[in-house]
Amino acid sequence: MSTITSTIQSGVSRELRNHVSVGQTVRNSFSMAYRGLLKVRRTPEQLIDVTLQPIIFTVMFTFIFGGAIAGDVASYLPLLIPGILVQTVITTSVVTGVQLREDMDKGVFDRFKSLPIARIAPLAGALLADTVRYTIATTITFVVGFILGYRPEGGIGMVVLAGLLVIVCSWALSWIFAFFGVIARSASSVQGISFLVLFPLTFLSNAFVPSDTMPGWLQAFVNVNPVSHLVSAVRDLANLGTIGGDFWLALLGAAVVVAIFAPLTVRAYMRKA
Amino acid sequence: MATSSDWAVEATGLVKIFGDNRAVDGVDLRVRTGSVYGVLGPNGAGKTTVIRMLATLLRPDAGHATVFGHDVQHEAQIVRQLIGVTGQYASVDETLSATENLVLFSRLNGLGRAESRVKANELLEEFGLTAAAKRPLKNFSGGMRRRLDLAASLISQPPLIFLDEPTTGLDPRTRSQMWDTIRRLVSTGSTVLLTTQYLDEADQLADRIAVIDTGRVVAEGTADELKASVGKSSLQLRLLDPADRDDAVRAIRSVLGVDVTLSPEAARITAPMQDPDRITDLLVALREQNISLTELAVQKPTLDEVFLTLTGHGVENDSETRPDASETPRGRVNA
Structure with missing residues (x-):
């Protein structure tokens, strides 16, 4: 009974501030990320795309394309695993936007807006919590590859670095989908627009097949596609243990995406929040 | 200030x-x-x-x-x-x-x-x-x-x-x-x-x-x-025998001193209720005249009536368009 029966401090005698400190913003964002993780625990079916998809796609692509493209399965794996890793994790980042839209349509979002928290916290929390999803997808893809016989030459340290690179780049891309999530009218339209962007990016790349058999105009696109650079960077890291130019290009691409879409998303979001 | x-x-x-x-x-x-x-x-x-x-x-x-x-x-x-x-x-x-x-x-x-x-x-x-x-x-x-x-x-x-x-x-x-x-x-x-x-x-x-x-x-x-x-509550009576209607209306007039409204089928009588104490007197008077009731209800002012009174229109649509339903809106009683 203590909660409700204790006298409430009057409005004028409270100490109040009209701005949110950086420290509070960070704390609020982590609380919101914690909510994202609780949601995952409550609805584990949300993890299907980051658990089953890497398993199914990796096994499927290995045995379908393995013989045709590389002669046998074992020699296809070093080519495929980095590709499938990038494709899977990037696809996963679409969910960020879809879930953000769903969240913003719910009654609970009004409560978030009525609380004295940093305006940006629900958005930042969602983006933060989703890195956990990327980590799961990355780990599972490498493990499935290992089971199928993939032995990355670069060693465990480089594989971890490659995984981190993919997670960072996917996080950067998730800003694009978060932007769609903020401006779109419905969750399904977010999904629609996002896949429209995603399919050319992931398939018109060197993720599954070497680009040298493609027609020249396609090669031109594939070679500037940031996804290709990311895939090449991961191959360099995992298979050769080297940090090449593609590594820096991929990071630069990620930085450019964040530089463009983070302010756009935050502005659109703040207008609605 | x-x-x-x-x-x-x-x-x-x-x-x-x-x-x-x-x-x-x-x-x-x-x-x-x-x-x-x-x-x-x-x-x-x-x-x-x-x-x-x-x-x-x-x-x-x-x-x-x-x-x-x-x-x-x-x-x-x-x-x-x-x-x-x-x-x-x-x-x-x-x-x-x-x-x-x-x-x-x-x-x-x-x-x-x-x-x-x-x-x-x-x-x-x-x-x-x-x-x-x-x-x-x-x-x-x-x-x-x-x-x-x-x-x-x-x-x-x-x-x-x-x-x-x-x-x-x-x-x-x-x-x-x-x-x-x-x-x-x-x-x-x-x-x-x-x-x-x-x-x-x-x-x-x-x-x-x-x-x-x-x-x-x-x-x-x-x-x-x-x-x-919006006015007070209203009293609603339903008679066992519609033939008693005129006697009942007279009794209400003499005991409560108010005019009543009759529903179209004439089986129900609605009267504004100013003083709940007088209801007993009314019931005694009706008993003395052998007028049997099947129903007695007190209707409080409803939001509909607040709106009728304050805005001149009902909550959803104008009550005039509604046939006389079982709840007679107050506005009609006064009309």
């Missing part, structure tokens, strides 16, 4: 336009600190929009509002530290359990990890939700959701609480439980601004009431003042 401590809410000329619909069209409200203020109106009258503007969720297109003297637009973050908002829809996270919701909102309100746990447990106990604390909200009844929603609004012990239709859709028992909770809240010193579609609810809880219709305040005052403006 009143100081900011006297008024929890002061709003002048609030306007909100959605497309070409003036949802809120110049609303003025003054809510005294420590009181319960009821905003009464039918669906679509603009009640929720007013609340959303006062709770910093929506930017007014015109007008000005302060909460404890703080401007809702320019000092929004301060206002948010002073209010709790409970929506029509349960504004809690449906994917989380009750405990997880309360812990999350405690954390967002700046409590530490351990404090949040303690606070969540306290509130669960207070609102009788301890047994259901770990269950997913999908299995919660409407009443449980509202209670959790209210509990979540009370974490920071806000001096002003907005309750948007706190009992809409609840069964009568749950509704009266909710009323008790709201009354206890007020006894701790909170100011409550609630919206409702029910005159009864505003009557039970609110010190003052504003009646809103099509985005405007059409009447403002205490419950008594409002009721006085």
Whole structure:
């Protein structure tokens, strides 16, 4: 009974501030990320795309394309695993936007807006919590590859670095989908627009097949596609243990995406929040 | 001139336009600190929009509002530290359990990890939700959701609480439980601004009431003042034998001294009821004349009647278009 029966401090005698400190913003964002993780625990079916998809796609692509493209399965794996890793994790980042839209349509979002928290916290929390999803997808893809016989030459340290690179780049891309999530009218339209962007990016790349058999105009696109650079960077890291130019290009691409879409998303979001 | 401590809410000329619909069209409200203020109106009258503007969720297109003297637009973050908002829809996270919701909102309100746990447990106990604390909200009844929603609004012990239709859709028992909770809240010193579609609810809880219709305040005052403006309750009698009608009407005239209205089929008589004590006299008189009744009912003024009286039109459509239904609107009785 203590909660409700204790006298409430009057409005004028409270100490109040009209701005949110950086420290509070960070704390609020982590609380919101914690909510994202609780949601995952409550609805584990949300993890299907980051658990089953890497398993199914990796096994499927290995045995379908393995013989045709590389002669046998074992020699296809070093080519495929980095590709499938990038494709899977990037696809996963679409969910960020879809879930953000769903969240913003719910009654609970009004409560978030009525609380004295940093305006940006629900958005930042969602983006933060989703890195956990990327980590799961990355780990599972490498493990499935290992089971199928993939032995990355670069060693465990480089594989971890490659995984981190993919997670960072996917996080950067998730800003694009978060932007769609903020401006779109419905969750399904977010999904629609996002896949429209995603399919050319992931398939018109060197993720599954070497680009040298493609027609020249396609090669031109594939070679500037940031996804290709990311895939090449991961191959360099995992298979050769080297940090090449593609590594820096991929990071630069990620930085450019964040530089463009983070302010756009935050502005659109703040207008609605 | 009143100081900011006297008024929890002061709003002048609030306007909100959605497309070409003036949802809120110049609303003025003054809510005294420590009181319960009821905003009464039918669906679509603009009640929720007013609340959303006062709770910093929506930017007014015109007008000005302060909460404890703080401007809702320019000092929004301060206002948010002073209010709790409970929506029509349960504004809690449906994917989380009750405990997880309360812990999350405690954390967002700046409590530490351990404090949040303690606070969540306290509130669960207070609102009788301890047994259901770990269950997913999908299995919660409407009443449980509202209670959790209210509990979540009370974490920071806000001096002003907005309750948007706190009992809409609840069964009568749950509704009266909710009323008790709201009354206890007020006894701790909170100011409550609630919206409702029910005159009864505003009557039970609110010190003052504003009646809103099509985005405007059409009447403002205490419950008594409002009721006085719509008239008193009416007495309804149904006769066993319609042939007794004239005798019954004469008896009512002589005992109560009022004119009656007859339903078209003439089996039911409606009379304005000024003094409930005289009903006994009437019943005795009817018995003496061997007039048997099949039904006796007292009809309170309804929201429909408040609207008929205050705005000249009914809640949804003009009552004149409605055939004489079993509840005769007061407006027709007087007509």
